[in-house]
Amino acid sequence: MFEKVLDEIKTGNQKLTIILGSGFHNQALGNLSILSNWEVLLSKLDNGKNLSKKYTLDFEQILVNQTNNQDLSTNHNASKIEHQEIKRIGKFLEEEQKWVLSQPNRFKYPNLFNPKYVSDVISLNFDHIAEELCKKQFGLDKQIKWQNKSSFSEIYKENSVSSIYRCTSFRELTDDKGNNLRFWYPHGSILRPNTITLGVNKYSRLVSDTIRIRNHFKKNEREKNENDLTWFSQIIQNPVLILGASISEAEWGLWSALVYKKKNFSKPSNLIKEKLIFKMMSEDESKTNNFWFDPLFKNRAFEDQWNLLQKMLTD
Structure with a gap:
């Protein structure tokens, strides 16, 4: 199934949104790093x-x-x-x-975020390692800055400390072919330590912020017939690939977006428009029926999946 979607991406204008978890670090650093555990x-x-x-x-x-x-x-x-x-x-x-960045050869899959096929990376991690590796692999930008092109930029001043303004801000690099790749950090970033989401209150706020982002998305769609550019919109409108993330029940902000995507396209007349969500799963998990996600690959070890995906996303 994913192979078919990727073929469509390579022949059309659609691109992938990747949701990135700490498993990305685990495959390179093992399970004893503070980045992976x-x-x-x-x-x-x-x-x-x-x-x-x-x-x-x-x-x-x-x-x-x-x-x-x-x-x-x-x-x-x-x-x-x-x-x-x-x-x-x-x-x-x-x-x-x-x-970690002093020894980048630990990361064996530099093309996972190829801007030719991937438009957005929604990182559930606080660090910027994936972004820095992509900057070295693909980017021409010497300095990447925070940007906000959502409807919230019309409400809040630039670089506002509002949680929802920061949650809807991104960092963008451009490769030598002019392809753009945005990095979103809805859980917070080490570049803005006070945005790091830990504890009950901040997770609760992430849910309320996500609902508000969704409402703005629908309002812009209804009144202006245009995309309100946020990490939420890139989940709704693109095929999604979940890498190295279990998506536990504690991820209520993210689940709010994933559930809304499923419900939004649940009418029979809308099913043809739905962009699927694929997840890198264990061999056992890929054998079960998962209501929310399709397996990226079936009956393959994680290491094999990283390798195969790398080859598929390499020019």
């Missing part, structure tokens, strides 16, 4: 004590414990502790990214 990352804050693998709540527990155990002379409230810990996480990830 939530438990390892949160252990930097709490030495791995009492982690339940429900990492949103684990982060909240760490904040409560650190607030309880601080010196009386400090006496910060939990929100102050949260701000400090998110800054620390941003710093840890920034240092890890710098180390």
Whole structure:
């Protein structure tokens, strides 16, 4: 199925949207890096004590414990502790990214994000490693800047600190053929550490922001007959490829977009317009019927899938 969609992309104007998770790091760095393993990352804050693998709540527990155990002379409230810990996480990830980029040969699949076939990468990671690798592989831009071309740019000033303005901002590189590739960071970015999404409140805000983005998308579609350019619109309008992401139930912001895409095209008259969502799955998962996703490839190990996809997206 994916092969057919890719053939259509190569002969037409359609391009892919990739949703990128930490599995991208796992295939290059293994499971002991803070870039590929939530438990390892949160252990930097709490030495791995009492982690339940429900990492949103684990982060909240760490904040409560650190607030309880601080010196009386400090006496910060939990929100102050949260701000400090998110800054620390941003710093840890920034240092890890710098180390990883000093040895780029670890990443064996440089053409996964070929701008000839991929228009958008929605990164669920906080780091910019994929972007930096693409910049080296394809980009001519010496400096990539944040941009916002959504309807929210008409409401908020440029570089606003509003969560929804930052969530709908992207970074774009252009290859030597003039193909553009946008990188979106709806979960936040180490370049803007205060946007990093951890904990219950920020995940809740991501859901409400996504609903608001969806409402703007529909309003622009209805009143102006034009695309409101956001990560949400690129999920709705393009074929989607999920790489290295399990999409757990905690991802309510992302699930809001994926469910809406499915519902939006559920009428019989709309089915022909639907752009499918493909997911890189384990061999066992690919054998089951998944209501939301089609398997990228069936009955193949992850390493084989990365290799095959690399070959398919190479000119």
